[in-house]
Amino acid sequence: xxxxxxxxxxxxxxxxxxxxxxxxxxxxxxxxxxxxxxxxxxxxxxxxxxxxxxxxxxxxxxxxxxxxxxxxxxxxxxxxxxxxxxxxxxxxxxxxxxxxxxxxxxxxxxxxxxxxxxxxxx
Amino acid sequence: xxxxxxxxxxxxxxxxxxxxxxxxxxxxxxxxxxxxxxxxxxxxxxxxxxxxxxxxxxxxxxxxxxxxxxxxxxxxxxxxxxxxxxxxxxxxxxxxxxxxxxxxxxxxxxxxx
Numbered sequence: 001x002x003x004x005x006x007x008x009x010x011x012x013x014x015x016x017x018x019x020x021x022x023x024x025x026x027x028x029x030x031x032x033x034x035x036x037x038x039x040x041x042x043x044x045x046x047x048x049x050x051x052x053x054x055x056x057x058x059x060x061x062x063x064x065x066x067x068x069x070x071x072x073x074x075x076x077x078x079x080x081x082x083x084x085x086x087x088x089x090x091x092x093x094x095x096x097x098x099x100x101x102x103x104x105x106x107x108x109x110x111x112x113x114x115x116x117x118x119x120x121x122x
Numbered sequence: 123x124x125x126x127x128x129x130x131x132x133x134x135x136x137x138x139x140x141x142x143x144x145x146x147x148x149x150x151x152x153x154x155x156x157x158x159x160x161x162x163x164x165x166x167x168x169x170x171x172x173x174x175x176x177x178x179x180x181x182x183x184x185x186x187x188x189x190x191x192x193x194x195x196x197x198x199x200x201x202x203x204x205x206x207x208x209x210x211x212x213x214x215x216x217x218x219x220x221x222x223x224x225x226x227x228x229x230x231x232x233x234x235x
Contacts (some may be wrong), residue, residue: 013161032214034226039231044215044226044227045172045215045217045226045228045229046165046226046230047163047223047224047225050222050224059222059223061223061224095172100174100177106160106219106220106221106222107177107218107219108162108174108177108217109162109164109172109217110174110177110180110183111172112171112172112173114171115171
């Protein structure tokens with residue numbers, strides 16, 4: 001079955017960088033758009049970014065635009081999120097999520113990773 | 123941006139009774155060319171990622187019990203949970219995937235009365 005295994009979280013100081021990974025299995029990875037969604041402690045869900053199945057299109061939330069970069073390696077079935085210039089308000093659990101249908105990334109999310117906790121603190 | 127507003131923020135329902143959660147979008151999420159509402163519902167239990175329950179506003183995801191149902195179109199949507207079970211205690215979110223940024227409602231916490 002489909003599995004999304006997130007990794008790379010940790011504690012980092014403000015202004016520093018971190019890279020998250022999401023390894024996918026049980027699916028033809030290069031058929032699907034992929035998303036990152038975050039959830040601050042005790043808060044709701046916030047969409048962060050999406051990348052198309054071929055990696056050519058990326059769209060970001062305004063709150064992370066210019067600081068975060070979404071990418072993918074279809075040969076390794078892995079999704080990435082590079083987090084630069086981190087702020088305390090970026091502290092959250094970061095989930096990778098799979099678009100629910102082949103082709104367009106504008107679909108519901110049918111599978112989610114377990115999440116990676118990023119804590120930004122001095 | 124499309125703003126998603128859920129009501130109520132929290133809800134307590136007796137076991138076996140019906141729970142109703144509402145979601146309103148600030149603009150229509152109905153895509154006319156295919157007549158589909160780009161609206162999904164998720165359930166999140168503590169320490170777990172969200173789980174997809176309903177998509178296209180009313181299509182139940184495979185494996186989701188049929189006591190969960192979604193309705194509505196355009197800007198007004200409802201998630202109904204019939205015959206509430208103890209395992210349904212969770213936070214429920216609506217989501218629009220009609221346009222970016224994809225947005226979620228603030229969540230509705232469902233408890234047992």
